[in-house]
Amino acid sequence: MNLEQVRTLDAADRLRPVRDRFVLRDGVIYLDGNSLGALPKATAPHLAEVVERQWGEDLITSWNKHGWIDWPQRIAAKLAPIVGAKPNELLIADSTTVCLFKLLAAAVAAQPGRSSILTEEANFPTDLYAAQGLATLRPDVRPRTVPREDIPSAIDQDTAVLFLTHVDYRSGLRHDMAALNETAHAMGALTLWDLSHSAGAVELELNRSGCDLAVGCGYKYLNGGPGAPAFLYVSERLQGRLQSPLSGWMGHAAPFAFAGKYEPAPDIRRFLTGTPSILALAALDAGLDTFGGVAVADLEAKSQELTRFFIEAVEDRCGSETQLASPRDPKARGSHVCFAHPQGYAVMQALIARGIVGDFRPPDLIRFGFAPLYNGYEDAWHAADALAAILSTREWDRPRFLEWQKVT
Amino acid sequence: MNLEQVRTLDAADRLRPVRDRFVLRDGVIYLDGNSLGALPKATAPHLAEVVERQWGEDLITSWNKHGWIDWPQRIAAKLAPIVGAKPNELLIADSTTVCLFKLLAAAVAAQPGRSSILTEEANFPTDLYAAQGLATLRPDVRPRTVPREDIPSAIDQDTAVLFLTHVDYRSGLRHDMAALNETAHAMGALTLWDLSHSAGAVELELNRSGCDLAVGCGYKYLNGGPGAPAFLYVSERLQGRLQSPLSGWMGHAAPFAFAGKYEPAPDIRRFLTGTPSILALAALDAGLDTFGGVAVADLEAKSQELTRFFIEAVEDRCGSETQLASPRDPKARGSHVCFAHPQGYAVMQALIARGIVGDFRPPDLIRFGFAPLYNGYEDAWHAADALAAILSTREWDRPRFLEWQKVT
Numbered sequence: 032m033n034l035e036q037v038r039t040l041d042a043a044d045r046l047r048p049v050r051d052r053f054v055l056r057d058g059v060i061y062l063d064g065n066s067l068g069a070l071p072k073a074t075a076p077h078l079a080e081v082v083e084r085q086w087g088e089d090l091i092t093s094w095n096k097h098g099w100i101d102w103p104q105r106i107a108a109k110l111a112p113i114v115g116a117k118p119n120e121l122l123i124a125d126s127t128t129v130c131l132f133k134l135l136a137a138a139v140a141a142q143p144g145r146s147s148i149l150t151e152e153a154n155f156p157t158d159l160y161a162a163q164g165l166a167t168l169r170p171d172v173r174p175r176t177v178p179r180e181d182i183p184s185a186i187d188q189d190t191a192v193l194f195l196t197h198v199d200y201r202s203g204l205r206h207d208m209a210a211l212n213e214t215a216h217a218m219g220a221l222t223l224w225d226l227s228h229s230a231g232a233v234e235l236e237l238n239r240s241g242c243d244l245a246v247g248c249g250y251k252y253l254n255g256g257p258g259a260p261a262f263l264y265v266s267e268r269l270q271g272r273l274q275s276p277l278s279g280w281m282g283h284a285a286p287f288a289f290a291g292k293y294e295p296a297p298d299i300r301r302f303l304t305g306t307p308s309i310l311a312l313a314a315l316d317a318g319l320d321t322f323g324g325v326a327v328a329d330l331e332a333k334s335q336e337l338t339r340f341f342i343e344a345v346e347d348r349c350g351s352e353t354q355l356a357s358p359r360d361p362k363a364r365g366s367h368v369c370f371a372h373p374q375g376y377a378v379m380q381a382l383i384a385r386g387i388v389g390d391f392r393p394p395d396l397i398r399f400g401f402a403p404l405y406n407g408y409e410d411a412w413h414a415a416d417a418l419a420a421i422l423s424t425r426e427w428d429r430p431r432f433l434e435w436q437k438v439t
Numbered sequence: 440m441n442l443e444q445v446r447t448l449d450a451a452d453r454l455r456p457v458r459d460r461f462v463l464r465d466g467v468i469y470l471d472g473n474s475l476g477a478l479p480k481a482t483a484p485h486l487a488e489v490v491e492r493q494w495g496e497d498l499i500t501s502w503n504k505h506g507w508i509d510w511p512q513r514i515a516a517k518l519a520p521i522v523g524a525k526p527n528e529l530l531i532a533d534s535t536t537v538c539l540f541k542l543l544a545a546a547v548a549a550q551p552g553r554s555s556i557l558t559e560e561a562n563f564p565t566d567l568y569a570a571q572g573l574a575t576l577r578p579d580v581r582p583r584t585v586p587r588e589d590i591p592s593a594i595d596q597d598t599a600v601l602f603l604t605h606v607d608y609r610s611g612l613r614h615d616m617a618a619l620n621e622t623a624h625a626m627g628a629l630t631l632w633d634l635s636h637s638a639g640a641v642e643l644e645l646n647r648s649g650c651d652l653a654v655g656c657g658y659k660y661l662n663g664g665p666g667a668p669a670f671l672y673v674s675e676r677l678q679g680r681l682q683s684p685l686s687g688w689m690g691h692a693a694p695f696a697f698a699g700k701y702e703p704a705p706d707i708r709r710f711l712t713g714t715p716s717i718l719a720l721a722a723l724d725a726g727l728d729t730f731g732g733v734a735v736a737d738l739e740a741k742s743q744e745l746t747r748f749f750i751e752a753v754e755d756r757c758g759s760e761t762q763l764a765s766p767r768d769p770k771a772r773g774s775h776v777c778f779a780h781p782q783g784y785a786v787m788q789a790l791i792a793r794g795i796v797g798d799f800r801p802p803d804l805i806r807f808g809f810a811p812l813y814n815g816y817e818d819a820w821h822a823a824d825a826l827a828a829i830l831s832t833r834e835w836d837r838p839r840f841l842e843w844q845k846v847t
Contacts, residue, residue, distance in 0.1 A: 054491075054495045056495075056496055059498075061498060063498065063499045066499050067494075067498060067499045069495075069498065070490065070491070070494050070495035074490060075487060075490050075491055075495075078486060078490060078718070079483060079487070082478065082482060082483050082486060082664070082722075083462075083478070083483055086475075086478050086664060086665055087462045087464075087478035087483075088464055090467075090469060090471065090475060090477065090796060091471045091474050091475045091796060091798065092791070092796070093665065094665075099665060099666075125533065125534070125537065125713070126533070126687070126712060126713025126714055126715070127713050127714070128685070128687030128688065128689075128712045128713030128714075129533065129537055129685060129687070129712055129713055132684075132685055132712075136576065140575065140576075152699065155688075155697075156688050156691070156697050156698060156699060156701075157687045157688035157713065159699055159700075159701070160686040160687055160688060160691070160701040161685075161686070161687065163686060163700070163701045164683070164684040164685055164686035164687075164701065165576075165684065167548065167682075167684045167686075168544065168548075168573075168576040168577060168684045169576060176699070250714070256490070256494055256716070256717065256718050257494055257501070257502075257507060257714075257716070257717035257718070258507075258714040258715045258716040258717045258718075258719075258720075260716065274575075275572070276540075276572040276573065276575045276576045277536070277537060277540055277569075277572055278568040278569070278571060278572035279534070279536030279537070279565045279568055279569065279572075280563075280564050280565035280568060281536075283564070283568070287801075288801070289563075289564050289800070289801060290564060291560065291564060291567055291584070292567075292571070293564075293567070293568040293571045293572070304534060304536045304537055304540075305533070305534025305535050305536030305537055305565065305669070306534055306535070306536075306658070306665075306666040307534070307666045308664070308665070308666040308667060308668065308716050308718075308719035309664065309665035309666045310486070310664050310665070310666075310716075310718050310719055310722050311666075311716035311718055311719045312666075314490075314718050383500070388498060388499060388500070392697070393695075393696070393697060
């Protein structure tokens with residue numbers, strides 16, 4: 032295949048026009064949208080409006096006048112088609128870790144007599160830390176970590192919550208959410224899913240797959256900006272009986288009554304805690320608008336095609352110089368792929384020096400994320416090309432490159 | 440006194456030039472900076488730089504290139520002279536409520552055998568809710584609320600933490616922090632102070648007054664923007680033995696080692712949880728810069744003068760139409776004052792219609808905050824004038840005003 036043919040693939044991509052919603056620099060191929068999504072063109076003007084007109088001019092009255100008080104729900108509702116949930120099951124709040132803690136604690140409290148939080152050894156560290164932190168407050172509860180393959184058989188009548196990350200941050204391995212929800216429910220366990228590496232890149236059907244609880248990240252595929260607030264999902268059927276121990280005034284049934292006793296709001300708002308950053312919410316709002324008019328099935332189809340194309344291109348050009356460390360079957364993974372190389376860190380630095388931005392994950396993984404809204408076949412093609420050139424010439428050993436590493 | 444004399448007071452105010460650091464609209468007198476601080480002129484350009492150049496161009500590399508990873512500490516260090524603490528005792532993180540929960544939980548865990556969180560009946564609701572939420576996870580611990588005057592005698596050997604708000608959000612009453620720290624320490628209790636209505640308006644000496652723990656709000660007198668992140672303070676002497684149960688990857692000793700077991704950072708960073716919003720941090724950074732070159736003693740002196748001037752002006756013009764609901768002695772309160780009026784809500788609406796923006800707090804309080812960085816004597820003079828006119832004419836009963844209320 033040559034560059035012209037690759038460009039034909041891009042031209043035929045029905046999501047291609049969406050790329051124009053983003054600021055993308057010439058000379059940079061950005062394959063790290065799974066870590067920090069690219070900047071939408073609408074973000075800076077929207078923020079300027081919120082800062083200069085709303086905050087600057089309307090000041091405190093903006094909480095009502097511009098509806099700031101409802102933004103955590105209003106903005107979350109834009110996620111409904113992206114994750115396959117009802118708008119009233121979603122909320123924007125806090126950070127991913129804080130949201131995980133809240134829902135984990137709420138779930139455990141709703142499962143008296145069950146003592147284990149079942150999770151995966153290779154789960155993302157902050158997920159494990161959230162469970163470990165909760166256990167310091169609830170000595171009767173313990174995180175139980177098992178290898179991936181043992182999960183289904185480890186779910187038992189002592190399992191309070193099955194707590195998993197849908198798409199693994201390294202390998203990209205994707206769990207079968209519907210099947211695990213079913214197994215968990217058969218044992219009376221609740222399920223809490225971390226969707227950080229899924230939402231906005233793979234098709235999610237939280238309702239149809241029987242999900243109880245979920246949390247996801249706003250700054251990866253959702254393009255909400257660095258450290259964007261998280262989102263949380265609580266199935267409608269559970270909202271009445273779950274309660275977050277991080278009770279704060281924004282989650283009160285009547286926040287402006289200033290009552291001394293906490294009474295949780297009757298709906299999803301009970302999972303709010305303190306006053307949310309309106310500026311961070313505004314940026315996430317613009318981030319979610321980049322999904323406007325996009326069918327989530329098209330997102331997943333593009334992710335699959337693009338990652339398959341990239342894997343083939345790398346293997347074609349690099350041969351055995353690097354090994355695929357993600358599943359070959361696109362349905363078994365998310366929208367990023369990893370290759371292993373003993374000099375992975377240096378290889379990624381050399382790629383970045385050439386303007387191909389992915390990242391490195393210990394011990395030896397070079398990771399490439401494909402954001403279906405703005406990455407294309409030509410990006411993948413050039414990235415594979417650069418990787419092949421670097422591996423064949425051991426570019427990271429060159430004096431000039433080492434010099435460059437020192438100054439950056 | 441006439442307007443010319445009032446303007447002479449403003450001209451003599453050594454903080455007067457600082458007012459030019461803020462966007463202040465013609466026709467609006469903003470007396471709600473204790474709820475949402477005014478917009479600093481530097482905020483919009485700084486945010487544009489962070490969004491367009493750092494996020495937009497440097498993308499994921501900004502975490503190192505622009506030092507985003509250190510912003511929670513770097514920005515918090517600007518608070519050191521404002522609150523009288525060492526830079527390494529401060530951190531920007533989460534919301535006020537989440538920070539209160541973290542430090543409360545950490546303090547209680549460090550006080551085995553002590554079962555009460557002693558607080559004040561009239562404490563700000565979210566503070567009470569944080570304690571109530573913690574008690575759902577720690578049934579061996581209970582919030583104990585007492586009337587203000589009973590606090591010193593209620594501190595006993597069962598008190599794990601004395602948990603108070605320094606300046607009351609309604610009355611403005613200010614606790615004697617040093618004396619209460621001493622009483623608490625004599626009984627072996629720790630102290631946690633909510634500084635939301637103090638920081639940036641009254642002189643604080645967290646170190647010298649023997650404070651153990653504190654949390655404050657970024658969006659009031661610190662001008663960090665709507666819902667700005669909070670700050671937290673942990674005395675250096677306690678950092679090694681306190682640990683937050685909201686353990687997350689940003690608080691790990693080695694966040695990028697991706698270890699499965701949580702090991703808290705050796706220093707103040709252990710109180711970080713998830714990834715912070717960089718945009719929210721950027722706005723708070725610009726907010727804190729408005730304090731550049733300002734001595735905190737001058738802040739407090741100006742607050743005292745200005746609020747005393749306002750109280751006198753109101754009493755002089757309004758007579759017995761409204762009653763002061765804050766201490767007359769400025770050293771006994773913060774930088775806001777409340778007056779009581781049976782039609783308080785309607786009176787405040789009428790003031791806002793005239794461009795005098797304060798707020799209402801149930802059941803009958805009209806509240807006026809004086810931000811020493813940008814409010815002046817002329818603001819106070821016009822506000823008292825407008826209040827007198829409204830009270831004498833019962834302006835809120837007029838048909839035209841009622842019409843106006845309907846449309847806003």
